[in-house]
Amino acid sequence: MAETAVIEKKEAIKFGKKERKLLTDPLDDNNPITVQVLGICSALAVTTGMKNAMVMAVAVVFVCTFANVITSALRKAIPKQVRMIVQLVIIATLVTVVELTLKAYAFESYKQLSVFIGLIITNCIVMGRLEAFAMANRPYESALDGLGNGVGYGIILLMVAFIRELFGKGELFGYKLIGAAPEYMVNTLDSKWFGWYQGNNLMVLFPSAMFVIAVLIWVHRAWNPKLVDVS
Amino acid sequence: MGDLINIFIKSAFIENLALAYFLGMCSYLAVSKTVKTAFGLGLAVIFVLGITMPINWVINTWLLGENGVFQTDLTFLRFILFIAVIASMVQLVEMVVEKYSPSLYNSLGIFLPLITVNCAILGGSLFMVSKEYNFSEAVAFGLGGGFGWFLAIIAIAAIREKIKYSDVPAPMRGLGMAFLLTGMMGMAFMGLMGIDPAAF
Numbered sequence: 001m002a003e004t005a006v007i008e009k010k011e012a013i014k015f016g017k018k019e020r021k022l023l024t025d026p027l028d029d030n031n032p033i034t035v036q037v038l039g040i041c042s043a044l045a046v047t048t049g050m051k052n053a054m055v056m057a058v059a060v061v062f063v064c065t066f067a068n069v070i071t072s073a074l075r076k077a078i079p080k081q082v083r084m085i086v087q088l089v090i091i092a093t094l095v096t097v098v099e100l101t102l103k104a105y106a107f108e109s110y111k112q113l114s115v116f117i118g119l120i121i122t123n124c125i126v127m128g129r130l131e132a133f134a135m136a137n138r139p140y141e142s143a144l145d146g147l148g149n150g151v152g153y154g155i156i157l158l159m160v161a162f163i164r165e166l167f168g169k170g171e172l173f174g175y176k177l178i179g180a181a182p183e184y185m186v187n188t189l190d191s192k193w194f195g196w197y198q199g200n201n202l203m204v205l206f207p208s209a210m211f212v213i214a215v216l217i218w219v220h221r222a223w224n225p226k227l228v229d230v231s
Numbered sequence: 232m233g234d235l236i237n238i239f240i241k242s243a244f245i246e247n248l249a250l251a252y253f254l255g256m257c258s259y260l261a262v263s264k265t266v267k268t269a270f271g272l273g274l275a276v277i278f279v280l281g282i283t284m285p286i287n288w289v290i291n292t293w294l295l296g297e298n299g300v301f302q303t304d305l306t307f308l309r310f311i312l313f314i315a316v317i318a319s320m321v322q323l324v325e326m327v328v329e330k331y332s333p334s335l336y337n338s339l340g341i342f343l344p345l346i347t348v349n350c351a352i353l354g355g356s357l358f359m360v361s362k363e364y365n366f367s368e369a370v371a372f373g374l375g376g377g378f379g380w381f382l383a384i385i386a387i388a389a390i391r392e393k394i395k396y397s398d399v400p401a402p403m404r405g406l407g408m409a410f411l412l413t414g415m416m417g418m419a420f421m422g423l424m425g426i427d428p429a430a431f
Contacts, residue, residue, distance in 0.1 A: 037406060040256035041350040084347055085318040092311040100307075118357060121314055122350040124257040205421070206253050210414030214407050221402035228401050 022144040026152035028224065032125045033156040034217045039125035044209040046116050046157070050173045053161035055102070055109045057154030059117065061147065063094045064126050068146030070094075071134040078135075087130045088121065095120045125153055160212050168203030235371040238364075242375035248351045249383035250413075250420040255351030259384055260409050269388035271335045273381030275324055275346055277374065280355055283317050284373030287356040288366055290316065313356050314347075321347045351380050387412060 032038050039060075046056045070090050071078075078086050099117050102110040110117070120126070129149050134142040165171055202208050221228050248254045255276070262272045290312055295305045324346070329336045346352065355376050359369050390412055399408055 034406075037260050038257050040260065041254055041354075044253045044256065081322070084322060085315055088314045088318050088347065089311060092314050096307065096310060118310055119350055119354065121310055122347075122353045127347070206251075207414040207417040207421070209253075210410050210417060214403075214410035214414065217407040217410065218400075218403050221407070225402070228404065 019144055022141060023148040026148040032149050032153045034220045038128045039123045039153055044206055047161040047164050047209055048204055049165050050161045052113055053157045055113060057157050059098045059120060060153055061150030062098060063120055064150035065143055065146040066094055067091050067126055068129055068134040068142040069139045071130045072137060072139040072142035075135050091126055092121050125149060160209060163212050164203050164208060167200050170199050235367060238368055238371045239375035242372050243379035245423050247379040247383060247420055248376045249380045250417045254354040255349040255380060258349050263384055263388040263391055266385060266388045266392060269384045273384045276380050277377030279320050279324060279346055279352055280373045280377035283320050283352060284355060284359060284369050286316050287313050288359060288369040291360055313353060317352050318347045
């Protein structure tokens with residue numbers, strides 16, 4: 001990516017070391033879920049299947065990036081006392097856009113996700129980045145920060161969904177991989193590949209998301225010891 | 232009256248917002264290191280839920296509904312209006328706490344503004360809409376939900392205060408343990424889900 005730096009008349013827009021750090025920091029050292037502990041609620045709710053998690057991740061990346069850009073562009077015009085309301089109206093507008101787009105073009109996903117799409121508004125990661133970054137930085141850097149955090153969030157979401165869907169239902173993206181043979185295969189030669197795994201119902205329930213994230217935190221911190229909680 | 236008590240108990244224990252629906256997890260995990268701060272945040276959540284629920288009920292019924300002031304279906308504005316009410320109430324609480332209890336204000340830090348994005352508050356309002364409660368039921372649901380959330384955060388804060396003295400593997404310390412504990416508390420609360428509230 002570094003070679004594709006856009007060098008135009010304004011030298012403000014460039015992609016150097018600092019910008020790359022903005023983009024990659026939230027993927028590891030400053031991950032929204034495992035380090036900043038923001039945006040847990042939706043991570044628990046939508047991770048029963050890969051498909052929902054994917055739609056959710058894309059929606060959050062979109063909302064996070066554009067909310068950061070808009071807030072950053074308006075940051076000098078927003079009075080400090082009402083900043084939260086302004087930020088929330090920006091987020092709520094973007095979420096309404098996402099909701100209506102899904103309703104028009106992906107009605108199946110919309111029906112499954114409808115409540116949780118609304119809860120992107122209260123996804124602390126969006127609000128947290130607006131407070132911590134976009135209110136103090138220029139739109140370009142804010143866009144990179146929002147993109148990085150959205151992707152960092154999405155990766156964890158997909159990891160959790162992968163584990164939960166595979167071990168809970170024996171499926172990935174709704175396709176049967178392990179577990180009882182699908183109906184159209186019963187009594188055919190292919191059915192011998194199935195049936196040795198019994199789906200773990202606990203993985204479909206909410207508490208399992210907690211356990212999976214706990215294990216991910218454990219792995220992440222064992223691999224990156226400077227994140228270990230000393231208190 | 233009996234109905235209202237049922238709804239209160241049901242929303243506080245059986246359908247606990249924190250441990251049965253896992254709403255409001257961000258502040259739940261971040262502010263539960265000591266019982267003292269958890270107590271403050273829990274009270275703030277009860278207060279904000281108890282205030283916003285009736286206001287949002289009025290807005291949803293009289294402004295946005297088809298039988299409301301405008302005689303049209305304006306429910307697509309629900310998110311924006313609900314969140315605006317919640318945000319202004321939180322700002323009010325922030326100002327009151329800052330004036331009367333600066334030490335609590337300092338210990339809550341950034342998490343007071345984050346009550347706004349506490350999913351339990353918006354989630355509560357959205358549940359109220361989907362369950363079609365009337366006004367007094369909405370008040371009972373708000374207070375009960377807030378009380379249940381308060382109990383949950385106090386419980387985990389107490390456990391976390393004690394578990395500090397245990398020999399936990401280093402990468403699991405703090406946050407990792409909090410996640411595991413919440414998962415186990417959630418499993419315990421799932422046992423309450425089958426109870427019939429009419430039995431109380």
